[in-house]
Amino acid sequence: MATIRMPDTVPSPSQDCESLRKAVQGLGTDEKAIIRILGHRNASQRKKIRDTYQQLYNESLIDRLHSELSGDFRKAVILWTYDPAERDAKLANEALNAKNKTTNELQVIVEIACANSPQHLLAVRQAYCSLFDCSLEEDIASQAPLPLRKLLVGLVSSYRYDKEQVNMNISISEASKLHEAIKRKQLDHDDIVYVLSTRNVYQLRAMFECYQQNFGNPIDQDIKSCGNGVLESLLRVVIWCIQSPEKHFAEVIRNSISGLGTDEGSLTRAIVTRAEIDTMKIRGEYFNIYKTNLDGEVIGDTSGDYKDFLMTLLGAKI
Amino acid sequence: MATIRMPDTVPSPSQDCESLRKAVQGLGTDEKAIIRILGHRNASQRKKIRDTYQQLYNESLIDRLHSELSGDFRKAVILWTYDPAERDAKLANEALNAKNKTTNELQVIVEIACANSPQHLLAVRQAYCSLFDCSLEEDIASQAPLPLRKLLVGLVSSYRYDKEQVNMNISISEASKLHEAIKRKQLDHDDIVYVLSTRNVYQLRAMFECYQQNFGNPIDQDIKSCGNGVLESLLRVVIWCIQSPEKHFAEVIRNSISGLGTDEGSLTRAIVTRAEIDTMKIRGEYFNIYKTNLDGEVIGDTSGDYKDFLMTLLGAKI
Numbered sequence: 001m002a003t004i005r006m007p008d009t010v011p012s013p014s015q016d017c018e019s020l021r022k023a024v025q026g027l028g029t030d031e032k033a034i035i036r037i038l039g040h041r042n043a044s045q046r047k048k049i050r051d052t053y054q055q056l057y058n059e060s061l062i063d064r065l066h067s068e069l070s071g072d073f074r075k076a077v078i079l080w081t082y083d084p085a086e087r088d089a090k091l092a093n094e095a096l097n098a099k100n101k102t103t104n105e106l107q108v109i110v111e112i113a114c115a116n117s118p119q120h121l122l123a124v125r126q127a128y129c130s131l132f133d134c135s136l137e138e139d140i141a142s143q144a145p146l147p148l149r150k151l152l153v154g155l156v157s158s159y160r161y162d163k164e165q166v167n168m169n170i171s172i173s174e175a176s177k178l179h180e181a182i183k184r185k186q187l188d189h190d191d192i193v194y195v196l197s198t199r200n201v202y203q204l205r206a207m208f209e210c211y212q213q214n215f216g217n218p219i220d221q222d223i224k225s226c227g228n229g230v231l232e233s234l235l236r237v238v239i240w241c242i243q244s245p246e247k248h249f250a251e252v253i254r255n256s257i258s259g260l261g262t263d264e265g266s267l268t269r270a271i272v273t274r275a276e277i278d279t280m281k282i283r284g285e286y287f288n289i290y291k292t293n294l295d296g297e298v299i300g301d302t303s304g305d306y307k308d309f310l311m312t313l314l315g316a317k318i
Numbered sequence: 319m320a321t322i323r324m325p326d327t328v329p330s331p332s333q334d335c336e337s338l339r340k341a342v343q344g345l346g347t348d349e350k351a352i353i354r355i356l357g358h359r360n361a362s363q364r365k366k367i368r369d370t371y372q373q374l375y376n377e378s379l380i381d382r383l384h385s386e387l388s389g390d391f392r393k394a395v396i397l398w399t400y401d402p403a404e405r406d407a408k409l410a411n412e413a414l415n416a417k418n419k420t421t422n423e424l425q426v427i428v429e430i431a432c433a434n435s436p437q438h439l440l441a442v443r444q445a446y447c448s449l450f451d452c453s454l455e456e457d458i459a460s461q462a463p464l465p466l467r468k469l470l471v472g473l474v475s476s477y478r479y480d481k482e483q484v485n486m487n488i489s490i491s492e493a494s495k496l497h498e499a500i501k502r503k504q505l506d507h508d509d510i511v512y513v514l515s516t517r518n519v520y521q522l523r524a525m526f527e528c529y530q531q532n533f534g535n536p537i538d539q540d541i542k543s544c545g546n547g548v549l550e551s552l553l554r555v556v557i558w559c560i561q562s563p564e565k566h567f568a569e570v571i572r573n574s575i576s577g578l579g580t581d582e583g584s585l586t587r588a589i590v591t592r593a594e595i596d597t598m599k600i601r602g603e604y605f606n607i608y609k610t611n612l613d614g615e616v617i618g619d620t621s622g623d624y625k626d627f628l629m630t631l632l633g634a635k636i
Contacts, residue, residue: 122440125477129436134479134518141512142488150508153516157475159443161452170460190468194459198471200452 003279003315006040013052016041020049021057029068031305034077039312042276043084050081072264073306079272080313085123088112089131091269092124092156096143103233106148107252108269109140110234113155114201114241115248116277118162125156147231150188154197155238161200168210170203175211178219185226187235196238204242246281249274250289253282257301267298267310275313283314321597321633324358331370334359338367339375347386349623352395357630360594361402368399390582391624397590398631403441406430407449409587410442410474414461421551424466425570426587427458428552431473432519432559433566434595436480443474465549468506472515473556479518486528488521493529496537503544505553514556522560564599567592568607571600575619585616585628593631601632 011019016037023033041049053061065078079087091108098105112124128136140152174195181189196204211219220239226232240248249270256267274282286294298310329337334355341348341355359367371379383396397405409426416423430442446454458470492513499507514522529537538557544550558566570588574581592600604612616628 122477129477129479133481133483135477135516137476138479138516138518141516149512153472153512154475157472157477158455159440159447159453159475161447161456163451165451194467194471198453198456198459200456 001278001280002276003283004040004042004275004313005315005317006042006045010041010045013045013048014056016045016049017053017056017061020053020061024064024068031069031073032308034065034069035305035309035312038077038081039309046081047083050083071306072268072302073304073309075264076268076272076306076309079268080275080309083127084273084276085120085127086131088116088120088124088273089127089136091273092128092136093132093139096139101143101145101230103230103237104263104266106144106152106230106234107237109152110155110237110241111245111248111273113152113158113197114238115245118158118160121156122159145230147188147229148234150193151196151231151234151238154193158197160198163200164202165200166203166206168206170199171207171210172214174199175207175214178207179211179215179222182219182222182226187223187226187231192235196242201242208239208243244285245274246278246285247289249278249282250286250294253286253294253298254290257297262301264302264306267302271298271310271313279314319596319598320594321601322358322360322593322631323633323635324360324363328359328363331363331366332374334363334367335371335374335379338371338379342382342386349387349391350626352383352387353623353627353630356395356399357627364399365401368401389624390586390620391622391627393582394586394590394624394627397586398593398627401445402591402594403438403445404449406434406438406442406591407445407454409591410446410454411450411457414457419461419463419548421548421555422581422584424462424470424548424552425555427470428473428555428559429563429566429591431470431476431515432556433563436476436478439474440477463548465506465547466552468511469514469549469552469556472511476515478516481518482520483518484521484524486524488517489525489528490532492517493525493532496525497529497533497540500537500540500544505541505544505549510553514560519560526557526561562603563592564596564603565607567596567600568604568612571604571612571616572608575615580619582620582624585620589616589628589631597632 019033019037023030038046050061062078062081065081066074069077082090092112095101095105095108113121125136132139136156137153140156141149144152177191178195181187181192199207208219215222220236223232223235223239237248252266252270256263256270271279283294295311295314295316298314299307302310337351337355341351356364368379380396380399383399384392387395400408410430413419413423413426431439443454450457455471455475458474459467462470495509496513499505499510513525517525526537533540538554541550541553541557555566567588570584574584574588589597601612613629613632613634616632617625620628
């Protein structure tokens with residue numbers, strides 16, 4: 001369900017590195033070549049390119065891209081060139097160091113924890129330790145705003161069972177527990193944190209359905225009616241990322257381009273982090289929800305190499 | 319600091335399997351041969367033996383040992399033959415399914431989470447998912463006694479930074495936070511759980527020292543004065559496993575053999591799980607604390623093949 005396209009015959013890492021070297025050497029930079037190469041390679045191919053580039057030219061490809069490119073295009077290309085686990089560790093760290101730790105900043109941590117495989121989350125935690133000399137949960141416990149700590153520590157610490165295993169009795173009983181806590185507006189209740197951070201996603205989806213059947217409203221709607229705080233809004237992101245990551249990311253993209261100006265940070269994050277996972281589904285959901293074409297909207301709100309790069313990740317032929 | 323001894327020339331896995339096959343085939347079982355082989359092989363060698371045995375004879379070595387051996391000897395040999403992560407996953411599951419979930423039963427979960435490397439804990443969580451079709455933290459959240467849930471879920475979910483990195487300001491401020499919570503007898507306070515389950519062990523050891531300097535008593539003593547409940551006693555196990563696993567296991571062994579009768583379950587667990595880690599240090603601590611020889615005490619309380627096997631793991635020449 002990814003959108004990136006690979007050429008029929010993928011050049012060897014050395015060939016790719018030579019082409020990249022040509023693109024960054026001398027006066028000016030050949031951005032088109034960078035897009036043509038990196039925009040059409042998957043994570044393991046990019047890893048080989050990074051390693052080979054380092055060996056061949058004794059410099060870091062990422063550092064070189066950083067010095068050659070600029071603006072939103074640079075941010076997007078570099079995020080894409082990183083190892084996915086390292087990229088997410090960096091995004092989480094940026095969010096925790098942001099001045100304003102609002103839902104918009106912190107939701108990336110929820111996405112990493114709830115809209116990815118348990119294996120990927122583990123890899124992100126390992127990368128975080130290597131990069132920042134402390135654990136991700138340690139930084140959350142000391143830096144996230146108080147009402148969010150418990151939930152975020154729980155979510156990033158989870159290692160969910162990753163196969164479809166649903167127990168309907170558990171769904172019924174846990175839907176009741178959550179309904180009880182939500183009714184009392186106790187959104188940081190241990191029951192909510194345990195259930196959302198330890199159960200497998202299939203079990204949780206069944207529980208959300210059960211909740212709606214037994215108590216009338218979708219669970220995210222009941223959470224919304226508890227208030228407009230950051231815990232309420234982040235909990236809703238948790239529900240969406242578990243229930244349907246593609247809907248969540250369709251909304252992230254929509255919010256980033258609707259209204260005046262563009263939130264390039266969110267737009268880049270959504271497309272770069274999902275291009276190898278579910279951008280095809282996101283495109284479908286986008287059309288279902290907003291009755292308009294995602295690609296057209298992205299083209300309308302971006303320009304130049306940045307636009308070309310995002311569109312390449314979305315599968316366009318540039 | 320392990321005590322198991324390997325022969326100068328280790329036979330190939332096939333040779334070991336042939337010898338094991340001879341030991342279990344026909345009338346009677348050659349227990350001495352089983353001890354001589356498995357008792358002198360490390361985890362990766364045992365893994366190769368398990369795999370090779372399965373290939374050569376189309377049966378599981380563990381199953382065969384189960385049908386050939388009996389009693390405490392069987393339990394010890396089988397625990398030792400398992401992959402360490404799988405073994406610990408099984409021990410944790412047994413503890414969660416025990417009728418009486420007292421400190422004696424549940425402390426194995428604390429040992430796994432606090433007296434092992436972060437990598438090993440991850441491997442145990444992965445093994446748990448594979449073996450039991452749900453996550454370890456999921457089972458703890460639904461099966462551990464209520465006052466212990468938060469602490470145990472936090473501890474098993476941790477992925478601590480594993481290098482020595484100590485910030486004295488954090489030690490001072492967190493020692494105060496913990497002192498405050500302990501003074502109020504709020505032993506399940508979020509502060510206690512976050513600190514003990516997210517900080518690296520070097521940071522925590524520095525914090526424990528700081529606690530004693532600033533508030534007069536060792537932290538485990540102040541916790542003890544809060545009461546005699548299961549949370550108090552398990553929290554002390556957490557402190558010991560972080561502060562000095564060898565002291566904790568010296569005490570586990572002491573408790574298992576002192577008084578009338580022997581707690582073979584605990585004795586086996588302590589020796590089998592630590593024989594490749596720190597049994598040498600445990601022996602030293604045992605002498606320091608109890609002024610008597612660990613080996614002599616184990617010999618005095620066990621017999622037959624069970625005794626020979628434990629002594630082999632402790633490095634004796636049988």
